[in-house]
Amino acid sequence: MATSKAISELASLERCGNGVCARLAELEREPVRFREEGRSRTPSADEAERLALPSGVPVVLVARTAYDAGGAAVEVNGMVLDSAAPVLEYGFGA
Numbered sequence: 001m002a003t004s005k006a007i008s009e010l011a012s013l014e015r016c017g018n019g020v021c022a023r024l025a026e027l028e029r030e031p032v033r034f035r036e037e038g039r040s041r042t043p044s045a046d047e048a049e050r051l052a053l054p055s056g057v058p059v060v061l062v063a064r065t066a067y068d069a070g071g072a073a074v075e076v077n078g079m080v081l082d083s084a085a086p087v088l089e090y091g092f093g094a
Helices: 004-011 020-026 045-050
Strands: 033-041 059-067 073-082
Touching: 020 073
Parallel strands: none
Antiparallel strands: 033 059, 059 073
């Protein structure tokens, strides 16, 4: 099981490459399954400004959770997307 020190180290790493993915593999906690949940809503003022959204354009929120072989969540990633721009493409195993 990952220690608090190992979890703290993960929080400061880049997403992949020699970052989180590599460290999770070293800890034998690499993701083997992902779950995504998507929903739309009105953006906050900060989100609208950062995404340069015209008035009235909603955002899409995607929350991705990665699970290890034991079923434990090992990463949660939240994304806020311009609803007029993203193309969501998914691939699933059998």
